[in-house]
Amino acid sequence: MTRTLPRVLTIAGSDSSGGAGIEADLKTITAHGCYGMTGITGLTAQNTTGVKDIFPVAPSFLELALDAVFTDIGVDAVKTGMLASAATIESVTKKLKEYQASNICVDPVMISTSGSQLLPDSAVSGYLAHLFPIATIITPNIQEAQFLYKVATGTDIVVDSLEDAKRLAMELHNLGPKYVLLKGGHLPLTTDGYTRVKEQAATSADVVADIVYDGSTYEIIESPFIITKNTHGTGCTLSSAIASNLAKKMTVVDAVKEAIDYVHGAIADDLQLGKGNGPINHLHRTYI
Ligand SMILES: Cc1ncc(COP(=O)(O)O)c(N)n1
Numbered sequence: 001m002t003r004t005l006p007r008v009l010t011i012a013g014s015d016s017s018g019g020a021g022i023e024a025d026l027k028t029i030t031a032h033g034c035y036g037m038t039g040i041t042g043l044t045a046q047n048t049t050g051v052k053d054i055f056p057v058a059p060s061f062l063e064l065a066l067d068a069v070f071t072d073i074g075v076d077a078v079k080t081g082m083l084a085s086a087a088t089i090e091s092v093t094k095k096l097k098e099y100q101a102s103n104i105c106v107d108p109v110m111i112s113t114s115g116s117q118l119l120p121d122s123a124v125s126g127y128l129a130h131l132f133p134i135a136t137i138i139t140p141n142i143q144e145a146q147f148l149y150k151v152a153t154g155t156d157i158v159v160d161s162l163e164d165a166k167r168l169a170m171e172l173h174n175l176g177p178k179y180v181l182l183k184g185g186h187l188p189l190t191t192d193g194y195t196r197v198k199e200q201a202a203t204s205a206d207v208v209a210d211i212v213y214d215g216s217t218y219e220i221i222e223s224p225f226i227i228t229k230n231t232h233g234t235g236c237t238l239s240s241a242i243a244s245n246l247a248k249k250m251t252v253v254d255a256v257k258e259a260i261d262y263v264h265g266a267i268a269d270d271l272q273l274g275k276g277n278g279p280i281n282h283l284h285r286t287y288i
Pocket residue numbers: 012013014015020021022044046081082109111112113114118231232233234235236
């Protein structure tokens with residue numbers, strides 16, 4: 001009996017510590033029953049305490065890797081993570097257009113959980129000009145969304161409540177993607193009034209509200225806030241779970257809901273590895 005699998009391509013950087021980047025993506029894609037492939041944009045020497053250095057892959061080589069994957073195996077969904085430079089963003093966009101890629105999930109990675117810059121500020125406008133217009137969904141956290149909006153318009157949006165976050169999601173949707181997922185993990189909210197609680201003061205009674213906006217409807221997905229420092233790679237994991245679900249032909253909203261549930265379970269599993277911001281457990285559903 002022959003078999004096929006939904007095919008998912010991750011275009012991202014490698015994380016030597018295995019919690020984020022390409023390594024997190026492949027674990028997540030595999031845990032979702034999909035076939036994972038890579039376009040590696042750069043190597044990081046990294047662990048749970050920080051990024052020691054980044055060794056970029058030449059965009060011309062990345063283009064060859066993308067050609068190799070698209071012309072042979074084929075791709076049902078793509079996620080992009082750390083793109084490292086303006087030239088890489090341009091190469092990736094060129095290839096995704098050339099092969100008419102669909103189901104494109106763009107995680108606009110800029111700064112790691114540990115505080116390292118993973119994309120120069122000067123390259124951020126490349127997201128707006130090139131990648132957002134072809135994205136099925138973008139998945140910024142609130143800080144990334146505020147920064148993208150500032151680069152696009154020169155103005156700030158302060159986010160202190162769910163209503164502010166909804167406005168930010170709407171403004172980002174105007175920048176071109178079909179869907180925006182604005183992640184609320186860094187903005188725990190009270191359940192009465194939905195206003196901001198300082199992350200340090202948050203309790204498990206507070207909620208995280210992730211917002212999906214498609215240009216007309218807001219879908220608010222609430223999860224209990226989990227108090228932990230071990231969140232390394234959550235963004236990478238979420239975006240590759242979404243891409244996997246899109247490859248499995250789920251609707252965008254259902255793909256996001258399942259991905260949030262998967263990441264929530266992976267954080268709640270309470271894996272303890274490393275001395276800093278440890279990774280989440282990508283295999284929490286698959287213990288043998
Ligand atoms: C190669 C690579 N890609 C992405 C991230 C962001 O992940 P996080 O914000 O969880 O550190 C990272 N640290 N390293």
